[in-house]
Amino acid sequence: MKICFVTEYFPKTESLEVKGGAEATAFNEALQLSKNHEMIVLTSLTDGMSSEYEIKGIKVKGCGRKRSYGQSGLFRDRLSFMYAAYQEGIKMEVDLVVGYNFITHPVAWKIGKKLNIPSVARYHDVWIGEWIKNVGLAGITGEILERYTLSRKFDLIVAVSFFTRRKLEKHFSGEKIAVVPNIVEFPPFEVEKYPEITISCVSRLVEYKRVEDLIYALHILNKDYPSLRCNIVGTGPQESHLQKLVEKFDLQKKIKFCGFIEKHEDVLRIIKSSHLFCLPSKVEGFGLVIVEAMGCGVPFVASNIEPIMEASDNKGGLFFNVQDPQDLADKIKVLLENKEIYIRLKEEGQKQYQEYKGESVGEKLEYHYTNLYEEYNKKG
Structure with a gap:
C-alpha cells in the first residue's frame, strides 16, 4: 500500500528529535510500516526543516507557514497547517490516510473523503468535556475539533489502550475501534549512573x-x-x-x-x-x-x-x-x-x-490497515 500519515510534527533528521508522544508514535509506526509499504508523511514546516525530505526511507512533506514547535495556542499557524496539509493530501495518489492528533484527525478524514480512500484516526486519549480543565480556555478549540472528529465516519479508529477505547465507545461505534499500543523500542546501550541518587x-x-x-x-x-x-x-x-x-x-x-x-x-x-x-x-x-x-x-x-x-x-x-x-x-x-x-x-x-517492540506492534497495525484496505476495495 501507499500510506499517508498526517502528524503535526515529525523528526527533521535521523537524530530523531521528537518532543511528544504523538510524533514519536507517528515516526515509529511509519518506520515499521515502511518495511512493506510506501510511507508519505504530511507535517508542519518548522524552523530548520526542508519543505521536502526523506528520513529512513519515509518521504516527508512540510506544510503551511513556517512555525516553531508548540502544543497550545498558535491557532493561526495550526489552521494554516491544516489547510496546507489537506491541499497537499488531495493531490497525492495514496491508498490509506491516518491522522495522529486532534489537529490532524479532521484533515485525514477530509483527505479520505476527497480521494475516496479509507481514513483512520490514531487515538491517544479522549478529552471531550475535559479540554478546558486540562489546558484552560485555549482548550475550547480542541473541544470543538474533537467533537467534530468523533462525529465523522472514520473507517477505523486505532486506540493506544483499552482505557482510551472505553472512552471512545461513548462517542463512536465500538465495531470500528481497534487497540494497538505505542511502539517503544531502542537499541541497548550502557551508561554510568549519576554519582548521587x-x-x-x-x-x-x-x-x-x-x-x-x-x-x-x-x-x-x-x-x-x-x-x-x-x-x-x-x-x-x-x-x-x-x-x-x-x-x-x-x-x-x-x-x-x-x-x-x-x-x-x-x-x-x-x-x-x-x-x-x-x-x-x-x-x-x-x-x-x-x-x-x-x-x-x-x-x-x-x-x-x-x-x-x-x-x-x-x-x-x-x-x-x-x-x-x-x-x-x-x-x-x-x-x-x-x-x-x-x-x-x-x-x-x-x-x-x-x-512493545516495534516488529510486534507493526504487525498488528499492518493487519488492521491491510484488512481495512481490502474491505474498502471490495465495497467499491
Missing part, C-alpha cells in the same frame, strides 16, 4: 502533567535525603512557575531543568543514568515514557491513573495517589530504602518492555 522526569511542562507535585515531594524528602537530585527534561508554559517553586524551596542545587533535549537517545541516557523515574501526570493516554524507563531498567514512581497502570501492567514501579505529593514522597522513599523491591521492579519492568 537521582530521579529523572521527562514531561511537557504543562499543568496537567503535575510536575509541581514532584517538586513538592522533593521538598518533603530534602531533610532526610539532602543528596537526592532530580533532572527535569522538557519545556512548556509552566516552566517559569516551576522554577519559582524550586527557588521558593531553595532546591536550585538539587533540581536541574534540562530544557528540550534534541536527540531522543540523549533523553534515554538521562533516564538510564538515573536511579528512579517519575511521571506525576494526571492525564495520559498511554504513558510511553514509563515504558521507556522500564526498558532502561529504571524503576518508576507514577500517578495511579488507569492508562499508566495499563501500559505498565502494574509492573516496574510504584503508584501514588494522583496530585498527592506526600504519597509520592512516601513511594520514592520505599524505593530508596528497599533494595529487594527495587531489584524486583527493575527486572519485571525490563520484561514488560518486551511487549
Whole structure:
C-alpha cells in the first residue's frame, strides 16, 4: 500500500528529535510500516526543516507557514497547517490516510473523503468535556475539533489502550475501534549512573502533567535525603512557575531543568543514568515514557491513573495517589530504602518492555490497515 500519515510534527533528521508522544508514535509506526509499504508523511514546516525530505526511507512533506514547535495556542499557524496539509493530501495518489492528533484527525478524514480512500484516526486519549480543565480556555478549540472528529465516519479508529477505547465507545461505534499500543523500542546501550541518587522526569511542562507535585515531594524528602537530585527534561508554559517553586524551596542545587533535549537517545541516557523515574501526570493516554524507563531498567514512581497502570501492567514501579505529593514522597522513599523491591521492579519492568517492540506492534497495525484496505476495495 501507499500510506499517508498526517502528524503535526515529525523528526527533521535521523537524530530523531521528537518532543511528544504523538510524533514519536507517528515516526515509529511509519518506520515499521515502511518495511512493506510506501510511507508519505504530511507535517508542519518548522524552523530548520526542508519543505521536502526523506528520513529512513519515509518521504516527508512540510506544510503551511513556517512555525516553531508548540502544543497550545498558535491557532493561526495550526489552521494554516491544516489547510496546507489537506491541499497537499488531495493531490497525492495514496491508498490509506491516518491522522495522529486532534489537529490532524479532521484533515485525514477530509483527505479520505476527497480521494475516496479509507481514513483512520490514531487515538491517544479522549478529552471531550475535559479540554478546558486540562489546558484552560485555549482548550475550547480542541473541544470543538474533537467533537467534530468523533462525529465523522472514520473507517477505523486505532486506540493506544483499552482505557482510551472505553472512552471512545461513548462517542463512536465500538465495531470500528481497534487497540494497538505505542511502539517503544531502542537499541541497548550502557551508561554510568549519576554519582548521587537521582530521579529523572521527562514531561511537557504543562499543568496537567503535575510536575509541581514532584517538586513538592522533593521538598518533603530534602531533610532526610539532602543528596537526592532530580533532572527535569522538557519545556512548556509552566516552566517559569516551576522554577519559582524550586527557588521558593531553595532546591536550585538539587533540581536541574534540562530544557528540550534534541536527540531522543540523549533523553534515554538521562533516564538510564538515573536511579528512579517519575511521571506525576494526571492525564495520559498511554504513558510511553514509563515504558521507556522500564526498558532502561529504571524503576518508576507514577500517578495511579488507569492508562499508566495499563501500559505498565502494574509492573516496574510504584503508584501514588494522583496530585498527592506526600504519597509520592512516601513511594520514592520505599524505593530508596528497599533494595529487594527495587531489584524486583527493575527486572519485571525490563520484561514488560518486551511487549512493545516495534516488529510486534507493526504487525498488528499492518493487519488492521491491510484488512481495512481490502474491505474498502471490495465495497467499491
